[in-house]
Amino acid sequence: MxxxxxxxxxxxxxxxxxxxxxxxxxxxxxxxxxxxxxxxxxxxxxxxxxxxxxxxxxxNHAARALASGRTRSLGVVALGTAGYGTASLLVHIEQAVRDAGYALRVINTPDGDPEGIAGALGSLLEQGVDGVIVSEPVVKGDVPLRVDVPVLFLGAPPSFTATRTVTVSVGARQLARAATEHLLDLGHQTVHHLAGPRQWYATRDRIEGWRAALAARGAYEPPLLNGDWSAASGYAAGHALASDTSVTAVFAGGDEMAIGLIHALREAGRRVPRDISVVGFDGNPVFAYVSPPLTTVRQPFAAAAREGVRLLVHTIEEPDAELPPASEPPVELVVRASTAPPPTHPSLLAPRGT
Structure with a gap:
């Protein structure tokens, strides 16, 4: 040398x-x-x-772009929120895109409006992006636009036509099923579910996973409760459940809702986990330090972002090649002190009204 x-x-x-x-x-x-x-x-x-x-x-990526006719940039359409899940996924998308040698351009949308999403996509296409990542958890109807570059949909089904689409799941159904099965494995006869907003794809996936776990065990399916991801909505649901002594286990569709739920239960004199076990969803590390530390399922944001960007870049750089198979997202249950076997008092062993 x-x-x-x-x-x-x-x-x-x-x-x-x-x-x-x-x-x-x-x-x-x-x-x-x-x-x-x-x-x-x-x-x-x-x-x-x-x-x-x-x-x-x-x-020199600029020189490569001139030679290849590509800008080596990707665009992201993302919901404009600072919520833990959406913000964490965006952080990992940025890291995966940078590791792939591409630049990232982000446009936030307010509430899943198809016209707003179409406008965001149009702006990104005008900037000459080589591909688009849709990290938009709410789409209220079909988007009136055809996109002439490859598109990656993360955690949501395709909502518009594109040259080529890639869909990568964050495994919400599997995670919800694992959360519910954890409570059933502890001996709870059924599990109540505090779901997120109905219009979110994530809410629907979590409901399906919860229902699948109950059906597989032949367990009674209680009526759904709905929140809005906030601790306040969990607090309201906790007060609604506290008076029903047949309730021994709750799977909350988000960690913040779980914390609000626990607070309301404790105010009503229901002890967690001695009287009621609670599992959250997301894996926000902050909730390892509440009382009691929250059992939760951790969303694989990093793995989903890496896998999705890998497939999208493959589609861009080798448009005629067969798309390699996607890896299954990992399922990680984080067991802490908010779950335990159910109380053994006979009056607590059957759901009310059955």
Whole structure:
């Protein structure tokens, strides 16, 4: 390998020629390695990558864009909220896009209005993005637009026509089923469910997972309660449930609703988990430090973002290739002190009205 002293000291920014000299290869070989092209020996590839790292060389993505006709940028349409779940997913999307060597452009939408989503998509397409990621949990009807670049839908079904679509699930049904099964495994005869807003795809998925778990065990399905993801809505539901002594287990569709629920139950004299067990949903790490620490299921935001971006980039860069299979999202149950076996008093062993 050539000495680093051969580098052109007049140029403070390393160039591909500097990498070639340090690695002892041609500039064409450097280009092939950094563009991940074939016909390069493993030894030459190793030397080029080592030289690039030593010099702090970064591939000129603007030049690649000119050569390929692509901007190496992706657009995201996301719900404009600071809620833990939506904000966490956006953070991991940004990281995955950056790791893939693309830039990210984000446009927030207020409430799932099709016209607003169409406007956001139109703005991103005008900026020349190579692909679009839809992280929009609410779509109130079909979006009146055809998109001529590949589109990744994260956690929601396609709502408009695109050149090619990729759908990656965050595994909400499986997580909801795992939360419900955890309570049934502890010996609870049934599990009540505090669901989120009905118009959210996530709410529907969690309801389906809860119902599937009850049906598989032959358990009674109690009436649904609905909240709006807030602790206040959980608090209201807690007061509604507190007077029913047949209730021994509740699966809340969001961690914040679970915390509000627990607060109301304790105010009413119902102890958690001695009288009622509560499981949340999302995996917000803050709720490991409440009293009692909250049992929850952790959404695989990082894994879903990485997998989705991987498939989207594959679709963009190899449009004629078959799409590789998507990996199944992991299911992670975080058991803490808000769940326990049910009380054994005979009056608590059957749902009221059965």
């Amino acid at each position: 050539a000495s680093g002293a051969d580098r052109d000291v007049a140029s403070p920014v390393p160039r591909s020629a500097d990498v070639a000299r340090l690695a002892g290869v041609s500039r064409k070989t450097v280009s092939r390695v950094l563009n991940d092209e074939p016909y390069v020996s493993e030894e030459a590839r190793r030397r080029v990558l080592a030289a690039a790292e030593e010099l702090g060389y970064r591939l």
